[in-house]
Amino acid sequence: MNDDFNHDHQDLLSQIVSGSPIPTFVIDRNHRVTHFNKACEVLTGRKAEEIIGTDGQWRAFYAEKRPVMADIVLDAAIEDIAGMLETHYQGKFRASSVRSGAFEARDFFPALGEDGKWLFFTAAPIRNADGDVIGAIETLQDITQEKRVSHLNRSMLRVSKALHRYSYLDDLLSFISQEIKKLLGAEGALVLLLDAETNELYTSGLAYDDPDREKRMKEVRFSLDEVLAGQVIRTGEPVVMHDAEALPQYAERDRKIGYTTRSLLEVPLVVEDRTIGVLAGINKKEGRFSGQDMDALAALAGTVALAIENTRHQEGLRAFYREVQSLNTAKGKTINHLSHELKTPVAILSQALPLLEDELAVVPEDNWKPYVEIIERQLNRIVAIESEVSDIITDKEYKVAGLYNGMVLQCADLLSVLALKHQGKKDMVDQITTHIRELFSPKTMVAATIDPGTFIQGRLRALEPGFAHRQVDVRVLLEPTRPIQIPEVIFEKVMDGLIRNAIENTPDEGRVDVAVFEKGGLVQVSVKDYGVGIRKDHQARIFEGFFPTQDILAYSTRKPFDFNAGGKGADLLRMKIFSETCGFTLDMASTRCAVLDAPRQECPGRISACPSATVTRPCHESGGTEFILFFHGA
Structure with missing residues (x-):
C-alpha cells in the first residue's frame, strides 16, 4: 500500500467508502484497488476480495x-486526458462542474447483470496535503430504469406526435418500426398484421439496418405455424426467444428473407378483445432482450394498436369516398350507355312499325290491328324510358331500374326479329306470343358432367371463324383434370364471353392464353390476355352490369372480336350471376397498360404500330387481364 496513505487516513477513508450506499471504489497511484464497497459488490456482482489489492x-x-475512468483521471498529469476519455467514451463524458480534474459520463455496460446496465459514473483524483495526486475515487449509479423509462417516454412522445402526420398505414408502421428498433437497440423491428381472411401474417411496417432485407420481408407472408408470432397471436402473450436459430420453422423463414434470426422479442397488438398483430424486435445488438425491453415494447404496443385502428378507419373512409366517386362515375357511364343503346333500336322500330302496318293491309284489320296497337303502346313506353334516361343524364329525378332497361332492350330486338319472321301470316300474333313464351318461360337447367379441356377445345373451334380476321395468337394449355358439374349452355356462354372479351381487348400481334389445370384441390380455367388491361378504378365495377370499360362511341360500329369491339357491358354481370347459381367462383386480376394512363393516349390496335412497345419494354409485359374460374371437381 502507498506510504502516502497513512493509517488514520486509510481508516477514515475506509469508513466513508464502506459505509456509503453509493457504489464506490478507490485506486492508489499504482492503479491498485484499495477500497471496493458493498454497494459496488451488489452493482457489479464481484466480491471485494477478488478486486482489492489488484489492478x-x-x-x-x-x-x-x-x-x-478512475485510471484515466489518475494519469491526467502525464497524458492527454481528453484524448484518452474520447478514445474510451466517445462523446459520452464531460468535465465535472463541481470539482476541477473530475469527470462524469453515462454509458451502457453489457457485461453487468443478465441484460446489461446503464451507469452514471464520476471519477476524481485524490490529493495529499501537498496537492500531489496519490489515487483516484470513482462512484457509480445504476440509471438503467431511468434510462429505459426516459427512452420509452421519448419514443411514445414521438409516436404520439407523428400520428396525425401519417394518413396511410404502411407509412405509419414503417415509422413505428424505426422507433421500436431504436428503443430496443435491435438490428431490426417490424409490425406483423393478421389477415383475418387468410389467417396469414404480413409485414406492413419494418425497419432493418440492411435495406435489402426490408425489401425481401415486404414480399413474404407467413402462416401462423411458420413463425413465433403465430404463438403470440393465438395466446395473446408476449414471447422472448434468445436462441431463435433453434426453432425449426425459422430455418425456412430465414431462407426466404436471406437473414439469420438469433433473438426475438414479440408482443401482441390488442384492440378490445382482438389480437390484430404483433410488434417484434429482432437480434438485440448488445446483450439480450430483457424483461424491461418486454415491458417497454408492451407499453408502446397499446399506443400502436390504437394508431393502427385509427389509421385503418381513415383509410376506410378514404376508400368509401373513392367508392362513392366511382359509383357516381359508374352511374353516369351506365345511364349514358343505356341511353345510347336505346336510341338506335327505338328509332328502327319506330320506322318499321308503319311498314309492318302497310304489309298487313291485305289482312282483315280486326285480325291484327289490336295487336299492332299493343306493340305501338309498348314501343311508346320504350321511347318514354329513353326520354327519362336522357333526363337523368341532365340531373332530372327519375327512377329507372337497370334490370328493366336491359329487358326492354332485349324485347325491342326480339320484337323486330319476330315481326319480320312472321309478317303476312294470319296467326302472326299467336306465333309471336308462343315464341316469346318459349324463350322466356322458366326452364329447368340440368348440370352435366363435363371434361373442361375437351369442351373448351370445341368452343375454340366453333369461335375461330369469328376471330379469324384478327392476328391474335391464342395459346391453349389443357392439362388433364377431374370433370366438372355445370349446365352445358351456361359453361358455353361463360367461356364464349371470356374468350371474346380477351380477344377484343388484345391488339393484333398480341396473345391470349387459355388454360385448364388443377391446383389446390380445385379445377381452374384461366383466360388471360396480354392486352390493354382495365383501369384500376373500373375493376370493382365490371361485374355490376352495363359498365363497359371503353368509351361507348369507340366501339359502336365494330363487330364481335374486333379490337375494342366492346359490348353492352352485361356479359360479366351474367357470368357473375351464373357463378352464384351454379356453384363456381369467378375471379379477375388486371393491370392497365401504363402507356394508356397518359392523357390522350390510345392503343393503335397493333403492337408494331405502338411507339412505346420496344424490345426492352414489350407490349405483353405492359398490361393484361386474367379471368379464372374455380370449380370443385366432380
Missing part, C-alpha cells in the same frame, strides 16, 4: 482489459 478493476465492468 483488475476493469473486470467488474468489462469483458476485456481496458482502463476505467
